[in-house]
Amino acid sequence: GDSVTQMEGPVTLSEEAFLTINCTYTATGYPSLFWYVQYPGEGLQLLLKATKADDKGSNKGFEATYRKETTSFHLEKGSVQVSDSAVYFCALSDSGGSQGNLIFGKGTKLSVKP
């Protein structure tokens, strides 16, 4: 079945460092890909998404490019801030319609130190 694999954390960085969180997927169809962020004690918020190959999703300085050839959707940010400390989830949807039936990776905890 479909699955998502993302790098294990925790990841600890200093403020203004470069961030990469790797995410690869397996899917039988043509999935949409997502990054969600979960701040402490909160629910998940959609960070960015891409619905087809070579699309780049971006938001709040974060970017991810849908790479069909490598089945990847790595999350990057050029300069992280303390406020970016959270758990990041990569997810895919292959439902062909509503994107609520998502398959999630296990999450990567990011801690940014001042």
Add this chain to the structure above:
Amino acid sequence: NAGVMQNPRHLVRRRGQEARLRCSPMKGHSHVYWYRQLPEEGLKFMVYLQKENIIDESGMPKERFSAEFPKEGPSILRIQQVVRGDSAAYFCASSPPLRGALNTEAFFGQGTRLTVV
């Protein structure tokens, strides 16, 4: 426009009791999804409902768990005879009706954290 509302935020139950978790979707949303997040794990899909219908319950445990989304009122996830292993965060998400082939985004609530003692 209020977001997805879940209550209670925290719920403590003794082993053997019943837990009822409620989810009110965003206004205009007719699709509801329930996910479970175990400690240090990602979210696992449980069930997908539309008004008065269960569309996909492939992630629901076969026993003790049930879900409904009545014509009026919130969606309810019910866990009967809870055990310690049911302790987790339960998240609800909602999305609007499909518009042809246009994909729609799902919005998550803040979750209910169930602790079984």
